[in-house]
Amino acid sequence: MSDLPPPAPVVTAFGKPGPLAAYRGRVARGLLDEDPEQLRAAARLDELWQALSQRADTPGSRLSRLLGRRPRQALPRGVYLVGAVGRGKSMLMDLFFDQASMLPKRRIHFHRFMQEVHARVHRLKRAQPDLADPIPPLADAVAAEAALLCFDEFQVNDIADAMILGRLFDALFARGVVIVATSNTLPEQLFQNRPGSDAFKPFIARIREELDTVPLDSPRDYRRGQLRGLPTWHVPADDRAERALDDAFGRLTGGEPPHAEALEVMGRRLAVPVACAEAARFDFDALCAQALGAGDYLALATRFPSLVIDGIPRLGPENFDLARRFIVLVDALYEARTKLVASAADQPDRIYRRGEGAEAFERTASRLEEMQTEAYLALPHLG
Numbered sequence: 001m002s003d004l005p006p007p008a009p010v011v012t013a014f015g016k017p018g019p020l021a022a023y024r025g026r027v028a029r030g031l032l033d034e035d036p037e038q039l040r041a042a043a044r045l046d047e048l049w050q051a052l053s054q055r056a057d058t059p060g061s062r063l064s065r066l067l068g069r070r071p072r073q074a075l076p077r078g079v080y081l082v083g084a085v086g087r088g089k090s091m092l093m094d095l096f097f098d099q100a101s102m103l104p105k106r107r108i109h110f111h112r113f114m115q116e117v118h119a120r121v122h123r124l125k126r127a128q129p130d131l132a133d134p135i136p137p138l139a140d141a142v143a144a145e146a147a148l149l150c151f152d153e154f155q156v157n158d159i160a161d162a163m164i165l166g167r168l169f170d171a172l173f174a175r176g177v178v179i180v181a182t183s184n185t186l187p188e189q190l191f192q193n194r195p196g197s198d199a200f201k202p203f204i205a206r207i208r209e210e211l212d213t214v215p216l217d218s219p220r221d222y223r224r225g226q227l228r229g230l231p232t233w234h235v236p237a238d239d240r241a242e243r244a245l246d247d248a249f250g251r252l253t254g255g256e257p258p259h260a261e262a263l264e265v266m267g268r269r270l271a272v273p274v275a276c277a278e279a280a281r282f283d284f285d286a287l288c289a290q291a292l293g294a295g296d297y298l299a300l301a302t303r304f305p306s307l308v309i310d311g312i313p314r315l316g317p318e319n320f321d322l323a324r325r326f327i328v329l330v331d332a333l334y335e336a337r338t339k340l341v342a343s344a345a346d347q348p349d350r351i352y353r354r355g356e357g358a359e360a361f362e363r364t365a366s367r368l369e370e371m372q373t374e375a376y377l378a379l380p381h382l383g
Contacts, residue, residue, distance in 0.1 A: 019096040020046035037218040045096040051076035078179040083216030089182035094277040106146035139171030154183040156191045166203035234343040241343035248341045252279040279306040288325040297329045301336035305381040312344035317355035337379045
């Protein structure tokens with residue numbers, strides 16, 4: 001058991017109990033196994049939550065003044081959660097994010113955020129050809145949208161990202177934005193041993209100045225054990241299969257209430273109606289009967305370690321467009337090592353047996369069979 005005392009029942013005017021109490025509540029309900037490393041991280045996130053709550057509860061104050069333009073020293077330090085895959089970083093950040101209802105906020109995969117940043121810089125330069133520096137108006141826009149930014153999978157591999165990050169984050173911190181991030185990489189190892197890494201060091205120093213690095217060193221990989229030993233392909237797609245998918249989704253999300261989410265894909269918004277930190281759920285038609293393409297499926301595969309799909313039908317030449325999209329979807333999931341749980345009208349090698357496209361579907365059926373194996377389920381997600 002933990003060496004931390006039970007938390008005081010802190011509840012703000014916003015009616016939330018805080019991430020530490022939420023974590024303990026999940027443990028008490030049997031949704032999580034108590035992990036000392038996760039508990040310590042939840043306690044640090046709870047400190048940040050309380051600091052933000054106290055500011056938001058100040059009588060006569062406006063959030064724009066409290067969190068937008070306050071002196072830097074009056075704002076709380078953010079949190080940088082770092083650890084190996086499957087240690088619960090995203091789950092803890094999402095607990096914090098769900099409880100932080102006291103201010104405008106946004107949770108986004110860091111790779112997607114940087115795609116947005118480059119697209120917005122391009123639009124600013126196109127709209128204002130004489131604009132000497134797009135960073136201040138960009139930071140104004142980002143800070144106006146969210147006083148709390150939660151980044152999942154913080155990683156810097158692109159020189160274009162590295163060139164812009166330092167000045168952008170300086171500007172965001174100056175505007176009072178609080179940042180929480182998860183990463184597999186320590187701050188001092190970001191962009192390490194790459195061309196231009198010396199120029200990136202001031203940004204690393206800024207991250208360490210503004211955010212507390214909180215390691216999650218648990219020896220257990222929770223993500224790998226969620227589906228191992230359980231069937232992931234359910235035939236036929238009946239009420240029994242739906243109950244099995246409900247149970248699998250609950251395991252994948254730790255019982256976290258699902259929410260709607262939207263992913264940015266090449267300037268468009270891809271709606272995800274049922275999502276949690278670790279998984280999303282769709283009906284087959286919502287994924288393959290719509291005008292979606294490889295970019296959309298790649299965004300889903302990299303954002304979510306697991307995907308649950310209801311009602312995969314038999315396919316054939318009469319609905320080849322659906323089959324073609326399903327082939328592209330499975331390829332994206334397979335390459336990202338995303339785990340798939342599905343209900344279907346038949347086994348993978350019987351989904352598409354004849355006519356145009358049947359040969360192309362053979363590889364998809366083979367991949368679907370492999371994705372049910374213990375070896376595949378043990379692979380780390382490559383999001």
